[in-house]
């Protein structure tokens with residue numbers, strides 16, 4: 243066997259967290275980290291939500307969270323940004339990528355994105371169980387652009403759209419801005435409640451289902467293969483397209499099933515992914531795999547919006563992937579996040595009242611804490627902020643903010659902050675019981 247193939251294979255095992263490279267000694271099998279925390283007990287009582295009126299808070303929340311992130315003294319459990327890549331590496335990679343792109347950097351490019359990068363992304367997706375070809379891929383300005391292209395393609399003002407509740411606040415703001423009507427189907431510990439989904443597909447005939455199947459934002463839940471099959475089956479029954487947002491893909495430290503798109507025989511699913519969570523959000527490089535019939539329409543929509551994604555940032559991502567830095571960085575990121583998650587789970591058990599429950603995610607950066615009914619969530623968040631602990635107020639993630647008391651906590655905060663931050667929060671929550 244070729245030596246490079248062996249090195250490549252070790253690189254994959256390392257990125258998956260199965261082996262560890264020790265300088266000068268070789269590769270060693272990683273010990274499986276056993277999480278001793280109590281299992282996920284997520285089972286809130288919740289109705290389907292069909293909000294009335296508006297909920298336009300995403301814009302302000304976004305500014306507030308950027309502001310909090312730039313404040314050196316805060317413990318930020320709200321922002322889910324990965325630990326930064328090494329700056330020296332980034333500088334070297336950026337320089338190399340510019341010389342690779344050469345003269346082309348001074349020109350316009352094709353809307354679907356650079357072929358080299360698309361081929362590299364295809365390799366990543368194949369490892370995740372999704373067989374696609376470079377021709378099926380469109381490089382986008384972050385997954386947010388993919389989301390916007392898909393939503394605007396399928397949904398007209400007044401149309402019904404199904405989302406999980408809670409869900410990513412960005413999709414709620416986008417749908418509201420478009421004048422769509424939202425149906426929030428409750429999340430269970432296993433994913434969207436499929437019985438309710440079936441009922442509302444039948445009664446409201448929505449134009450789109452938006453789902454975050456893997457490492458869901460905000461709950462951290464990953465659905466299993468049976469759930470994915472059933473969701474797809476229901477969508478097929480009602481010919482309802484699915485937008486599968488896999489923004490946190492690759493950040494799993496336990497195996498996760500292939501995406502719903504991999505099961506899609508009837509061209510119903512559009513899949514979106516991103517390098518924002520594994521490399522840097524500032525690069526604005528994401529990608530989408532669209533059904534054959536919509537590919538051209540989505541490509542033209544992108545073309546009319548921005549011609550193409552920056553060739554400079556595409557080149558940087560491509561060089562990260564080619565050089566092996568991406569794999570090493572991902573492996574490092576996952577091991578940091580796994581440690582952080584375990585520190586946070588332990589701190590929650592130590593400092594939070596027993597009447598609270600939380601999810602135990604298989605990766606990503608968020609877990610979801612459900613508080614006892616009746617506690618004043620807004621006041622708790624404000625008191626925490628005064629002590630410089632910023633949390634994601636659960637209400638933000640529900641259509642119409644119709645929420646039970648809950649918080650989204652990011653464990654991408656530095657480990658030394660996690661215990662202190664959770665202790666501070668726990669004391670505040672306990673003061674209301």
Ligand SMILES: Cc1ncc(COP(=O)(O)O)c(C=O)c1O
Nearest residue numbers: 384385386410459489516518528
């Ligand atoms: C679920 C989800 N989808 C999409 C996005 C947007 O990511 P991007 O930076 O790739 O546009 C985010 C960002 O937080 C997210 O959490």
